[in-house]
Amino acid sequence: MQATIHDREALKAISPAALAAYARSAGWQRGEIYRVHSHVYAGQDRPEIIVPRTDHLGDYATVVSTLIKVFAQVADQDELTIYRSLVTGDRDVVRIRVADSDDGSLGLNEGVDLVGGARDLIQSVACSLDNNPQPVYRAGANQKAKSLLEQVRLGQTHQGSFVITVLTPVVPPLVQPLQQELFPDLSDDLGDEDAPIQRKMTRRLVEALKAARESTEKTMAGDTDAFANRVENGVSANLCDALVRLIGPFPKMDVGVSWAQTRLSSLPEALVQFGRTDSPILQEAARRFRDRAPREGVHLPGFVQLLKRPETKDDGTVHLTTHIDGKQQAVTAILEQSDYGRALQAHKDKAMVVLTGDMERKGQRWRLLNAQVEGVLRNDSEEEVAPEGEELAG
Numbered sequence: 001m002q003a004t005i006h007d008r009e010a011l012k013a014i015s016p017a018a019l020a021a022y023a024r025s026a027g028w029q030r031g032e033i034y035r036v037h038s039h040v041y042a043g044q045d046r047p048e049i050i051v052p053r054t055d056h057l058g059d060y061a062t063v064v065s066t067l068i069k070v071f072a073q074v075a076d077q078d079e080l081t082i083y084r085s086l087v088t089g090d091r092d093v094v095r096i097r098v099a100d101s102d103d104g105s106l107g108l109n110e111g112v113d114l115v116g117g118a119r120d121l122i123q124s125v126a127c128s129l130d131n132n133p134q135p136v137y138r139a140g141a142n143q144k145a146k147s148l149l150e151q152v153r154l155g156q157t158h159q160g161s162f163v164i165t166v167l168t169p170v171v172p173p174l175v176q177p178l179q180q181e182l183f184p185d186l187s188d189d190l191g192d193e194d195a196p197i198q199r200k201m202t203r204r205l206v207e208a209l210k211a212a213r214e215s216t217e218k219t220m221a222g223d224t225d226a227f228a229n230r231v232e233n234g235v236s237a238n239l240c241d242a243l244v245r246l247i248g249p250f251p252k253m254d255v256g257v258s259w260a261q262t263r264l265s266s267l268p269e270a271l272v273q274f275g276r277t278d279s280p281i282l283q284e285a286a287r288r289f290r291d292r293a294p295r296e297g298v299h300l301p302g303f304v305q306l307l308k309r310p311e312t313k314d315d316g317t318v319h320l321t322t323h324i325d326g327k328q329q330a331v332t333a334i335l336e337q338s339d340y341g342r343a344l345q346a347h348k349d350k351a352m353v354v355l356t357g358d359m360e361r362k363g364q365r366w367r368l369l370n371a372q373v374e375g376v377l378r379n380d381s382e383e384e385v386a387p388e389g390e391e392l393a394g
Contacts, residue, residue, distance in 0.1 A: 004065075004069075004079055005065065005079055005080070006065075008061040010087075011060075011061040011064040011065055011068075012060060012064070013087050014083070014086045014089070015055065015090045015170070015262075016051070016054055016055055017089070017090050017173055017262045018086050018087070018089030018090045018262060019064065019067055019086065019089075020039075020051050020053075020262075021089050021090070021260075021261035021262045022071065022085065022086055022261060023051055023067075023071075025261055026046075026071065026074065026075065027043040027044065028042065028043040029041065029042060029043055030051075034050050037052055037053050037054050037057060038050050038051060038052045038053060039051055039053065046074055047074075049067060049070055050063070051067065064086075068083055068086070071086075087155075088165075088167055088260075089260065089261040089262060090170050090171060090260050090261070091153070091167040091168050091169070091170055091171060091260050092167075092168040092171055092198070092202040092257065093155070093165060093167060093257070093258045093260075094122070094165070094166040094167075094168070094202070094205065094255060095164070095165050095166075095255070095256040095257075095258075096114065096118055096163065096166070096246060096253065096254075096255050097161050097162070097163045097253070097254050097255075097256070098114065098162055098248070098250040098252070098253045099161060105162070106162045110248060110249065111162075113245050113248050114164055114246060115154065115164060116245060117242050117245035117246035117248075118154075118164060118166050118242075118246065119149070119152075120139075120238065120241065120242035120245060121239065121242035121243070121246065121255075122148075122149060122152055122166060122168075122201075122205070123139050123145055123238070123242075124137065124208075124234070124239040125201055125204045125205045125208050125239065126142070126144070126148045126149060127139055127142045127145045127236070127238065128204055128208065128236060128239075129144070129200060129201060130142075130144075133231050133236070134236065134293070134294075135228070135231050135236055135289040135290075135292060136236060136238065136289055136293035137236060137237075137238050139238060144197075148169060148198070148201060151168075151169035151170075151198075152166060152168060152169060153166075154166060154167070155167050168198055168201060168202050168260075169198040169201075170198065170260075171196060171198045171202075171260040171262060171263045172196050172198070172262075172263065173263050199260075199263065202259070203267070204234045205234070205257065206257050206267070206270045206272075207233050207234055208233055208234030208235055208239055209255055209272040210270070210272055211230040211233035211234065212227075212230070212235050212239060212240065212243060212272075212282070213272050213273075213274065214226070214230075215227045215229075215230050215235060215285070216274070216281050216282065219281050219285070220281065227285040227288070227289070228288070228289075228292075235285075236289060237286040237287075237290050238286075240282040240283070240285045240289070241283075243274055243279075243282050244279050244282050244283055244286070246274075247274055247276060247278065247279045251275060251276050252273060252274070252275045252276070253273070253274050253275070254271055254272065254273040254274070255270075255271070255272050255274075256269065256270065256271045256272075257269060257270040257271075291361075292360075292361045294358050294359065294360040294369070295359045295360070297356070297357075297358065298356065298357065298358070298359045298368075299354055299355075299356050299374060300320060300322045300354065300355045300356070300359070301352055301353070301377065302321050302322030302323070302331070302352065302353065302355075303320070303321050303347075303350075303352055303353070304318050304320055304321075304343050304344075304346060304347040304353055305319050305320070305321050306318070306319040307340070307343065307344055307347060309340060314336070314337035314340075315334055315335065315336055315337060315340065316334070316335060316337075316340040316343075316344075317332060317333070317334050317335075318332070318335055318340070319331070319332055320332075320333060320353070320355060320368075324359075324366065329366055330365075331355075331359065331366040331367065331368050332365065332367050333355055333357065333367070333368035333371035334371060335371055335372070336372075339371070339372055339373040342373045342376060343355075343373055345376075346373075346376045349376075351376050351377060351378045352376070352377040352378075353375070353376050353377070354373070354374040354375045354376070354377065355368055355371050355372065355374065356371070356372055356374040357369055357370045357371035357372060358370055
């Protein structure tokens with residue numbers, strides 16, 4: 001039994017660009033203009049069709065319904081399958097599949113975690129599109145990521161194994177339809193810096209998923225820095241947490257990505273799989289990312305042990321002995337001229353100084369960025385006097 005779609009709003013959800021892209025991919029070629037807002041498409045062993053260039057037509061839904069019937073007959077598929085292909089034709093599609101299920105159902109709590117994990121996954125890669133990818137993101141503070149996420153849609157689920165469909169924001173076509181027909185090999189090349197942000201986000205998702213998959217395998221083989229080396233590829237604590245949430249109680253979970261028909265891609269469709277045994281590794285990676293992430297606006301009381309300032313510079317470097325997470329640590333900071341002078345005097349007076357700034361860890365070393373002297377704590381108790389240090393000339 002063939003299902004016919006009558007819902008006008010559902011039919012209007014299909015864009016003219018998606019109709020044209022599907023027609024071209026199915027063997028039709030664009031011909032002459034029909035009236036003002038449409039083109040004639042023809043193909044071998046295919047009926048002529050009229051494809052609109054705009055959805056601002058009074059009978060647009062009727063035209064779309066007619067085209068779906070023709071596409072279904074030529075492809076020997078049901079109309080619902082054609083509709084699903086068309087309604088996602090101008091968006092990249094992310095499909096997350098978990099758990100075999102005879103009736104296509106899922107527990108309510110598991111479903112909530114699955115949708116929430118999908119949101120967190122997309123948000124993590126949207127945050128990583130900045131020029132300087134980070135190991136941890138304050139996702140709610142990233143306005144670009146927030147704007148992209150608001151354009152993401154949740155598509156229909158699929159029967160059998162439970163599948164949720166995530167539709168990225170509409171991906172603008174690469175070139176005009178006529179150019180695509182004249183030059184069918186034109187595609188959204190991997191190195192194209194002019195790609196729209198919507199496509200860059202999907203690319204980064206594929207890149208980050210593959211990097212996380214490889215890092216998990218390398219970690220199992222003993223590479224302790226596997227995840228840390230893939231931050232540039234979009235791997236972060238946020239991404240690892242999202243994957244853990246998606247895996248949940250399921251023995252396996254895979255993420256598939258297909259590209260918008262309206263903008264060809266040189267990349268193949270992607271499928272990346274994770275399993276229950278990956279979850280502890282991803283959790284540990286997220287924890288380590290957070291341990292090493294920059295800490296903003298910290299206040300560090302301690303004693304200056306070493307100072308160094310080049311003879312030609314006003315700014316200088318200080319080494320502060322302080323306590324971090326209950327352990328004595330050395331922190332390096334660069335201070336401007338006035339603050340360096342205060343630190344130098346505090347060192348001479350064997351007084352405690354309080355530095356403020358953003359702290360980050362590189363390997364086993366701590367650095368304080370944007371450092372300033374917040375205050376100097378003078379204490380007459382000899383027990384709290386720092387051991388002798390020195391100032392070094394550059």
